[in-house]
Amino acid sequence: MKFKIFASILIFTITGLSCHTDKDDMASPAPPKGVILKSVTISGIPALDANGNPWDSDGTGPDLRFTMDDNKGNWLFYSDVIPNADLSQTYTFDLDPDVRIDSVINGQNKWELEDENNLLGSEYMFGNFIYFFDWKYDQDSVMLHPRDPRVMLSVEYVY
Ligand SMILES: [Ca+2]
Numbered sequence: 660m661k662f663k664i665f666a667s668i669l670i671f672t673i674t675g676l677s678c679h680t681d682k683d684d685m686a687s688p689a690p691p692k693g694v695i696l697k698s699v700t701i702s703g704i705p706a707l708d709a710n711g712n713p714w715d716s717d718g719t720g721p722d723l724r725f726t727m728d729d730n731k732g733n734w735l736f737y738s739d740v741i742p743n744a745d746l747s748q749t750y751t752f753d754l755d756p757d758v759r760i761d762s763v764i765n766g767q768n769k770w771e772l773e774d775e776n777n778l779l780g781s782e783y784m785f786g787n788f789i790y791f792f793d794w795k796y797d798q799d800s801v802m803l804h805p806r807d808p809r810v811m812l813s814v815e816y817v818y
């Protein structure tokens with residue numbers, strides 16, 4: 660009787676372990692063939708730039724433009740400007756039409772948030788490369804910048 664209980668526990672444990680392994684396998688499927696980038700949401704933009712100065716000397720908020728490029732001189736997305744942003748607000752840029760990127764393996768694409776200054780051109784605010792290989796492919800949003808400003812990308816994978 661004791662042995663039977665032990666055997667049951669053993670089988671249960673092995674079954675449990677094999678389920679666990681299956682689950683792990685499901686959590687990391689083959690990488691998708693591509694990704695469709697749908698929108699970008701930005702919040703928590705700091706009031707001051709890296710030098711401790713306001714973005715604009717006239718006391719207004721920064722004039723936001725969001726861009727993505729392939730790091731080879733081609734725009735993937737170039738937004739309209741949101742003038743005099745209220746930094747307590749969350750802003751969403753719809754990527755319309757959606758941006759489709761066919762290789763999700765390499766991280767050569769870039770995003771950038773800029774403050775537009777009319778005739779003076781634009782001032783870099785924040786940006787980074789987009790490292791697709793870090794992404795969890797079972798999630799439909801990706802945090803591009805986990806500290807302020809928080810930059811969240813909505814995505815849809817193509818298999
Ligand atoms: Ca401004």
Ligand SMILES: [Ca+2]
Nearest residue numbers: 715722775776
């Ligand atoms: Ca400006």
